Amino acid sequence: MSDVTPLLALNWKMNKTPSEARAWATELAGTFTGQGAELAVMAPAIDLPGVAEALRGSRVAYGAQDVSAHASGAYTGEISAAMLLDVGASYAIVGHSERRAYHAETDEKVAAKTRAALQAGLVPIVCVGEELPVREAGEHVAFTLNSLRGSLEGVDVRDARALVIAYEPVWAIGTGKTATADDAEEMASAIRGELRRSLGDVADRVRVLYGGSVKPANIAEICGKANVNGALVGGASLELDSVLGMAGALNV
Numbered sequence: 001m002s003d004v005t006p007l008l009a010l011n012w013k014m015n016k017t018p019s020e021a022r023a024w025a026t027e028l029a030g031t032f033t034g035q036g037a038e039l040a041v042m043a044p045a046i047d048l049p050g051v052a053e054a055l056r057g058s059r060v061a062y063g064a065q066d067v068s069a070h071a072s073g074a075y076t077g078e079i080s081a082a083m084l085l086d087v088g089a090s091y092a093i094v095g096h097s098e099r100r101a102y103h104a105e106t107d108e109k110v111a112a113k114t115r116a117a118l119q120a121g122l123v124p125i126v127c128v129g130e131e132l133p134v135r136e137a138g139e140h141v142a143f144t145l146n147s148l149r150g151s152l153e154g155v156d157v158r159d160a161r162a163l164v165i166a167y168e169p170v171w172a173i174g175t176g177k178t179a180t181a182d183d184a185e186e187m188a189s190a191i192r193g194e195l196r197r198s199l200g201d202v203a204d205r206v207r208v209l210y211g212g213s214v215k216p217a218n219i220a221e222i223c224g225k226a227n228v229n230g231a232l233v234g235g236a237s238l239e240l241d242s243v244l245g246m247a248g249a250l251n252v
């Protein structure tokens with residue numbers, strides 16, 4: 001593992017009511033000691049005020065699962081970066097494959113959200129990754145890098161901590177099929193190369209995460225690879241024991 005502090009980002013997706021989220025976060029705050037990794041809870045937006053209160057004074061960060069491309073105005077149902085920052089959020093997932101698939105989010109839209117987050121001072125976790133037929137055709141690297149370029153159109157970052165990239169092969173999400181650690185490293189390394197071309201040396205310290213059926217039993221091997229700086233976790237992020245197990249496995 002490199003000297004970049006790994007990020008363990010917990011994507012609850014559409015799980016946990018505000019009461020459940022607050023109780024869970026209270027328990028986490030009392031248990032997590034900050035073992036060698038940064039931990040961030042990516043909660044449903046409506047859960048965030050309660051999560052914020054529960055995590056106050058702890059070493060756990062939090063964020064949202066999406067953010068509007070717009071700063072304010074007539075965009076019914078959307079939540080702006082400024083609103084998220086106001087409840088103390090540090091991160092927003094952008095371009096998750098479920099948003100791309102179920103909400104028709106294109107790379108262009110993802111780039112607009114990424115820019116909006118960055119302009120406001122919220123760290124976007126920009127997700128890219130291929131579907132199974134693309135991998136089977138051997139085109140996964142070219143596809144994912146093309147998507148990354150589109151998702152970062154117009155983005156310029158000087159501080160490596162301002163941006164996080166998550167490689168999530170769609171075929172490994174919620175399926176129990178994990179990419180091998182070598183698969184994750186192949187793509188993370190390619191992503192870093194692309195970031196170097198667009199951002200320069202700052203790319204060496206941008207965190208590149210892997211996501212897709214990560215759990216306590218496989219996180220250390222995957223995140224032990226040189227270019228993998230943590231994980232974006234769905235299913236295994238819902239239970240406290242499993243989260244503490246993953247955080248412990250990342251202890252460096």
Ligand SMILES: O=C[C@H](O)COP(=O)(O)O
Nearest residue numbers: 011173174212213234235
């Ligand atoms: O954002 C997280 C990913 O979609 C991975 O989900 P998963 O860990 O349930 O496979």
